[in-house]
Amino acid sequence: MRNVIGQAVVGDDLYGRDYELARLWETLEQGEHILMLAPRRVGKTSLMLELRRAPRENWNVIYVDVERGDGPADFVAAVLAALAADRRYRSRFETIPFSGAVKDVLGRFQSVSVDVDVLRVELKGAIGREWDHAADQLQARLTNLPAAGANLLIIVDELPFLVSRMLRTAERKHDAEMLLSRLRHWRQAPELRGKVRTLVGGSIGLEGVLRRASLSGLINDLAPFHLDSWDRPTAVEFMKALGNGCDFRLDDASIARILDLLRDPVPYHVQLFFSTLRDACRNKPSRVSPEMIERCFEERLAGASGTAHLDHYAERLEIAFGEREHEMARDILGRACRREDGAGFAELEDLRQRSGQMYLSVLRDLEADGYVRHEGSRLKFRSNLLRKWWRKYHDRGVAP
Numbered sequence: 001m002r003n004v005i006g007q008a009v010v011g012d013d014l015y016g017r018d019y020e021l022a023r024l025w026e027t028l029e030q031g032e033h034i035l036m037l038a039p040r041r042v043g044k045t046s047l048m049l050e051l052r053r054a055p056r057e058n059w060n061v062i063y064v065d066v067e068r069g070d071g072p073a074d075f076v077a078a079v080l081a082a083l084a085a086d087r088r089y090r091s092r093f094e095t096i097p098f099s100g101a102v103k104d105v106l107g108r109f110q111s112v113s114v115d116v117d118v119l120r121v122e123l124k125g126a127i128g129r130e131w132d133h134a135a136d137q138l139q140a141r142l143t144n145l146p147a148a149g150a151n152l153l154i155i156v157d158e159l160p161f162l163v164s165r166m167l168r169t170a171e172r173k174h175d176a177e178m179l180l181s182r183l184r185h186w187r188q189a190p191e192l193r194g195k196v197r198t199l200v201g202g203s204i205g206l207e208g209v210l211r212r213a214s215l216s217g218l219i220n221d222l223a224p225f226h227l228d229s230w231d232r233p234t235a236v237e238f239m240k241a242l243g244n245g246c247d248f249r250l251d252d253a254s255i256a257r258i259l260d261l262l263r264d265p266v267p268y269h270v271q272l273f274f275s276t277l278r279d280a281c282r283n284k285p286s287r288v289s290p291e292m293i294e295r296c297f298e299e300r301l302a303g304a305s306g307t308a309h310l311d312h313y314a315e316r317l318e319i320a321f322g323e324r325e326h327e328m329a330r331d332i333l334g335r336a337c338r339r340e341d342g343a344g345f346a347e348l349e350d351l352r353q354r355s356g357q358m359y360l361s362v363l364r365d366l367e368a369d370g371y372v373r374h375e376g377s378r379l380k381f382r383s384n385l386l387r388k389w390w391r392k393y394h395d396r397g398v399a400p
């Protein structure tokens with residue numbers, strides 16, 4: 001197992017997710033379609049890619065990431081490209097020819113070994129505004145794509161990003177609605193039942209994004225799958241295994257200190273802490289001390305250099321929320337970050353009085369997206385790392 005920071009991990013590098021993988025397969029085999037929910041860096045993409053790397057018998061899996069897309073043509077092009085580039089589907093895919101520009105693109109790439117990203121860009125250009133038509137053609141092929149008795153799983157990563165980008169303008173709101181209706185249609189079409197399953201996921205809660213646009217009905221048939229950070233014993237075992245692998249073994253007290261400081265063992269944060277500490281100690285475990293661990297946390301992880309790893313928490317608020325809600329979210333987080341034990345709800349009462357429903361809706365999303373959680377009568381940051389960093393770089397209230 002390697003100390004991987006940033007890239008999705010699969011196979012031997014994917015730690016402690018056997019239960020989640022088994023649950024995902026079980027849910028899919030029961031015929032459900034899945035909405036995977038978790039904040040960024042918890043390991044969604046890793047799990048999705050592991051489903052593709054080691055599928056269960058009789059399952060074929062394709063994976064597309066639509067994070068950078070801006071419209072429904074991106075989605076259709078991504079799925080088409082993934083299918084057309086896949087050896088298992090390529091020949092069967094061509095038995096029903098597409099029409100027009102899509103056909104030309106697929107024809108040109110027929111005999112060459114296909115780079116899926118290039119194909120995707122070409123297909124998007126060919127589809128243009130006719131995405132609905134291309135989606136029809138794709139659907140007709142999905143009916144006979146999986147071999148007899150086999151299932152096709154289509155994984156769509158970061159769909160909420162694509163959807164929330166589309167919801168920003170009135171014209172594209174209609175497109176977003178059409179795209180989500182199309183996906184629902186795939187889930188419900190009798191000819192696809194028992195053959196095609198979808199798993200959609202992402203780092204901003206699709207539920208919240210759609211609720212604000214009054215479109216929640218379009219996903220209420222999906223089975224929600226909540227992916228959490230590791231539990232503490234898994235994080236402990238992970239650090240031991242990692243230490244054994246690179247001759248940087250940490251004692252129990254050091255591991256406990258690291259996990260106390262992080263509080264929420266987000267896999268990425270654990271990987272990052274390990275690597276930062278190892279570098280600071282130049283791979284000599286004898287140099288590890290409580291002060292060294294503390295310094296790594298304060299100055300590196302929660303310091304300016306941590307911004308590269310944590311800034312996405314701030315960015316995605318801008319993407320997920322409209323302007324007023326964004327203000328509200330920052331106000332709530334600002335109040336909750338000042339103390340390790342968070343803010344009492346009494347301290348948030350003025351926000352509730354002022355904005356009622358909007359306050360409740362933002363609060364719900366901040367909880368669903370993994371920023372904060374209720375504990376008794378208090379609202380706390382889940383991650384103490386994020387809290388510290390937020391306090392330093394985003395809190396516009398009382399100076400630290």
Ligand SMILES: Nc1ncnc2c1ncn2[C@@H]1O[C@H](COP(=O)(O)OP(=O)(O)O)[C@@H](O)[C@H]1O
Pocket residue numbers: 004005006007008009013014015016017038039040041042043044045046047203267268269271
């Ligand atoms: N099961 C895991 N085992 C080891 N590291 C993990 C695991 N899940 C996530 N990570 C760490 O988190 C990083 C981001 O993982 P990724 O799957 O891309 O998360 P997400 O898609 O939720 O943002 C990886 O580079 C790795 O450092």
Ligand SMILES: [Mg+2]
Pocket residue numbers: 041044045046157
């Ligand atoms: Mg991801």
